[in-house]
Amino acid sequence: MTFAANATLADVGEFGLVDELASRFSYGEQVLVGPGDDAAVLAVPDRRLVVSTDLHVDTRHFRRDWATAEEIGHKVAAANLSDINAMGGRASALTVGLAAPPDLPAAWAVGLADGIAAECELVGASVVGGDLTSADQVVVAVTVMGSVDGDPVLRSGARPGDLVALCGRQGWAAGGLAVLARGFRSPRKLVEAYKRPEPPYAAGAAAAAVGATAMIDVSDGLLADVGHIADASGVAVDVDSGAFELAEPLQAVGAALGADPLRFILAGGDDHALVATFPEGTVLPEGWLRIGVVAEGNGVTVDGGAWEGPTGHTHFR
Amino acid sequence: MTFAANATLADVGEFGLVDELASRFSYGEQVLVGPGDDAAVLAVPDRRLVVSTDLHVDTRHFRRDWATAEEIGHKVAAANLSDINAMGGRASALTVGLAAPPDLPAAWAVGLADGIAAECELVGASVVGGDLTSADQVVVAVTVMGSVDGDPVLRSGARPGDLVALCGRQGWAAGGLAVLARGFRSPRKLVEAYKRPEPPYAAGAAAAAVGATAMIDVSDGLLADVGHIADASGVAVDVDSGAFELAEPLQAVGAALGADPLRFILAGGDDHALVATFPEGTVLPEGWLRIGVVAEGNGVTVDGGAWEGPTGHTHFR
Numbered sequence: 001m002t003f004a005a006n007a008t009l010a011d012v013g014e015f016g017l018v019d020e021l022a023s024r025f026s027y028g029e030q031v032l033v034g035p036g037d038d039a040a041v042l043a044v045p046d047r048r049l050v051v052s053t054d055l056h057v058d059t060r061h062f063r064r065d066w067a068t069a070e071e072i073g074h075k076v077a078a079a080n081l082s083d084i085n086a087m088g089g090r091a092s093a094l095t096v097g098l099a100a101p102p103d104l105p106a107a108w109a110v111g112l113a114d115g116i117a118a119e120c121e122l123v124g125a126s127v128v129g130g131d132l133t134s135a136d137q138v139v140v141a142v143t144v145m146g147s148v149d150g151d152p153v154l155r156s157g158a159r160p161g162d163l164v165a166l167c168g169r170q171g172w173a174a175g176g177l178a179v180l181a182r183g184f185r186s187p188r189k190l191v192e193a194y195k196r197p198e199p200p201y202a203a204g205a206a207a208a209a210v211g212a213t214a215m216i217d218v219s220d221g222l223l224a225d226v227g228h229i230a231d232a233s234g235v236a237v238d239v240d241s242g243a244f245e246l247a248e249p250l251q252a253v254g255a256a257l258g259a260d261p262l263r264f265i266l267a268g269g270d271d272h273a274l275v276a277t278f279p280e281g282t283v284l285p286e287g288w289l290r291i292g293v294v295a296e297g298n299g300v301t302v303d304g305g306a307w308e309g310p311t312g313h314t315h316f317r
Numbered sequence: 318m319t320f321a322a323n324a325t326l327a328d329v330g331e332f333g334l335v336d337e338l339a340s341r342f343s344y345g346e347q348v349l350v351g352p353g354d355d356a357a358v359l360a361v362p363d364r365r366l367v368v369s370t371d372l373h374v375d376t377r378h379f380r381r382d383w384a385t386a387e388e389i390g391h392k393v394a395a396a397n398l399s400d401i402n403a404m405g406g407r408a409s410a411l412t413v414g415l416a417a418p419p420d421l422p423a424a425w426a427v428g429l430a431d432g433i434a435a436e437c438e439l440v441g442a443s444v445v446g447g448d449l450t451s452a453d454q455v456v457v458a459v460t461v462m463g464s465v466d467g468d469p470v471l472r473s474g475a476r477p478g479d480l481v482a483l484c485g486r487q488g489w490a491a492g493g494l495a496v497l498a499r500g501f502r503s504p505r506k507l508v509e510a511y512k513r514p515e516p517p518y519a520a521g522a523a524a525a526a527v528g529a530t531a532m533i534d535v536s537d538g539l540l541a542d543v544g545h546i547a548d549a550s551g552v553a554v555d556v557d558s559g560a561f562e563l564a565e566p567l568q569a570v571g572a573a574l575g576a577d578p579l580r581f582i583l584a585g586g587d588d589h590a591l592v593a594t595f596p597e598g599t600v601l602p603e604g605w606l607r608i609g610v611v612a613e614g615n616g617v618t619v620d621g622g623a624w625e626g627p628t629g630h631t632h633f634r
Contacts, residue, residue, distance in 0.1 A: 139372070154354050
């Protein structure tokens with residue numbers, strides 16, 4: 001780094017820090033013009049761009065006393081990269097805006113950039129541009145861009161008779177959050193899953209290739225997000241609670257906190273697992289687990305009945 | 318609107334408000350999949366995407382007691398659309414993230430969306446996606462995407478002997494800000510210019526078409542941004558202070574505040590005028606004004622000497 005270890009954003013200044021941050025990123029061949037001009041220029045060979053944006057707010061989406069800057073960088077990048085995954089696409093580029101108080105350590109911003117860069121490398125995406133400004137609270141704004149080979153897989157294509165399947169760890173991050181909220185640090189695997197999710201980045205394109213009819217990434221909560229598919233498709237979904245593997249760390253945290261571990265699975269959202277629907281009889285790609293069926297009607301049921309527990313998270317309420 | 322006039326974000330909730338906001342936007346034929354899924358899909362006919370991102374923070378970039386939500390929507394959209402203009406491109410799509418306290422009136426968010434939508438219509442761009450989340454402070458994160466016909470015009474192409482030219486109102490917004498900061502409301506034209514800039518949206522592509530060698534939009538301050546061209550191009554620029562028209566409202570505010578109106582022009586940034594360099598002898602498109610020359614060396618001078626006043630704005634310092 002080009003500045004002292006204890007320097008703040010105010011010490012380093014906007015332009016000094018921008019140069020340092022830009023130097024942490026690598027640029028793939030899709031980047032025709034990288035950071036440093038009024039705009040970046042990105043190659044879009046197939047003439048269609050998949051794009052999504054998310055805001056990540058300190059104390060709402062992450063806590064700086066719970067995770068390192070690198071971990072938070074991984075987490076915010078993963079949340080956005082997962083949105084492209086859920087369309088059946090591949091991410092190619094990110095823009096990142098950072099708003100932060102002037103007394104934020106500059107090293108924190110550099111750590112955030114390192115985490116974002118490392119997560120992007122998992123899928124071959126580049127950070128092509130950004131913005132840096134002062135604010136009362138740390139806010140990270142990420143826009144992700146990518147491509148799809150065939151048609152994008154929307155939320156609206158589920159049809160009665162389709163099967164519902166899940167890919168990726170589910171409920172682990174919610175279990176980790178419950179542990180951290182009580183001031184504990186273990187089971188360590190769950191805490192790590194919360195701090196650094198591992199979205200199944202190859203699973204979206206694989207699902208699209210075998211004919212997924214609808215898909216979403218689990219970010220609000222499994223039942224809430226299955227509900228988004230049901231609403232957008234005009235169908236009902238029944239989830240089979242016996243389909244899920246109750247992994248040992250989930251059982252342990254359930255016992256420790258006096259909670260049904262199934263609640264973490266059904267209402268948890270921070271793992272960025274994928275849920276998709278497929279025509280009945282589809283041979284599911286590796287890693288996908290059948291968890292339910294689509295029927296005529298509307299709404300989401302569990303084992304044929306109403307689910308009385310939480311279904312996920314919503315803002316402002 | 319689908320909710321009471323005095324409803325807050327907490328009353329309306331995330332999903333109710335997202336639906337209302339999405340209904341305020343119109344979608345051009347470039348929008349293949351609009352808001353409401355994990356990601357939007359945008360047509361990119363010429364295989365190259367120009368992209369830029371900016372954060373706009375309450376009390377830093379706008380003040381809710383100085384301007385209406387619609388005016389702030391116009392202002393934040395204009396700042397981003399101008400970045401595509403400065404590459405010689407045309408904007409086609411925006412994503413918008415809004416972080417806000419739960420007690421923010423929902424009508425303010427709707428007004429912001431209306432202002433953004435109206436500014437986008439000036440250039441034929443669509444809002445294709447967004448995010449809505451809670452935070453301590455209002456932050457608007459905008460990413461703008463667009464296209465260029467030929468090569469993008471970068472900051473780095475200025476060559477010794479080029480002429481330097483300006484297009485658009487310059488210094489008016491800075492004059493308006495000075496007025497508002499003193500608690501005044503007139504000259505009204507300057508206050509309006511600050512609250513609702515009018516970037517010269519057609520000027521960037523026109524400059525590119527006649528061979529502009531470098532270009533930037535004036536957002537940090539005229540001399541600061543000319544300095545960015547000089548630094549990126551490895552050249553010196555001399556600005557001729559006699560080239561500028563000292564418009565009547567600028568003279569009035571200078572007299573009222575005891576300030577040289579030239580300072581608003583040389584250090585002001587919120588008008589989103591364009592500065593570009595062209596080969597000597599270029600017939601400038603309509604609206605462009607010659608304001609200086611490029612020479613060997615580095616740095617920016619005014620009338621051949623150092624400028625002792627401010628050159629623009631920087632964050633954190």
